[in-house]
Amino acid sequence: MMYYEVLERRKINDIYEINIANFKAKPKAGQFVSLIIPNETEVPLGVGDYDENSSILKLYIESENVIKKIGKRVIIKGPLGRPLDFTGVKSVLGVSNKKLFHDISYPLKIASKNGIKVSTILIEYGQEMDKFEADMIIVSLPLNEIKKYNFPERKTFIYNRWVKMNCMLGVCGICEIKGKLACIQGPFMRLDEIVD
Known part of the structure; x- marks a missing residue:
């Protein structure tokens, strides 16, 4: 669990996309993270995308109330959950x-x-x-x-x-x-x- 810088946030239709900088813990397919806003809320979010080269984590948030509470930095716990197992899958x-x-x-x-x-x-x-x-x-x-x-x-x-x-x-x-x-x-x- 660490603080991370929010690089960018933008609204795409009814969903907000945020990019998180320097996220070094590479998520596996099917895992999620928990976005923590201290003294407010903790929100589980699926990994929207992850770029290994830049270590940028992309998350999508549907709640305008949550997005309003996000400042320049957020706490993220994870990756969490069981990854999907693609063994033998064609x-x-x-x-x-x-x-x-x-x-x-x-x-x-x-x-x-x-x-x-x-x-x-x-x-x-x-x-x-x-x-x-x-x-x-x-x-x-x-x-x-x-x-x-x-x-x-x-x-x-x-x-x-x-x-x-x-x-x-x-x-x-x-x-x-x-x-x-x-x-x-x-x-x-x-x-x-x-x-x-």
Whole structure:
């Protein structure tokens, strides 16, 4: 946990992008960080992007209230959570909508860098889809949307957006889903382990 300089912040549609300088702890695909605003809040955020050469971490924040509290420096804890395991994976499909694509963009980038064939589907609200094919499918959609689609359960990993995380270390247990802790075993968790 350290203080980091905020290099840039900008609004892109309804989401804020911030760039964090000198972030040396390279995140793995599927991990997250915790943005801490002292005496205010702690927010789990998926890694939007990371540049190894410049050590710049890119994060996306949806809350205007949180962005208003961010000064020139922030505290970041992480990377946290379990990375996605691409061992033996030859193809990855990313499924999201335009607003949540930032949740899956970094894992897709890492998969591509590892020589894995990557494809994406951007779903519009209510769009019909019945077939999703790849060795691994990573998804970021609202829970009610996830349940509408017939994702293959054992090879689909869902980014947990609907679970409150508190300590981010597995101590408090508030992020428990069906016996699993999203902050430790996520934020990407296998569909059959978390959604009924």
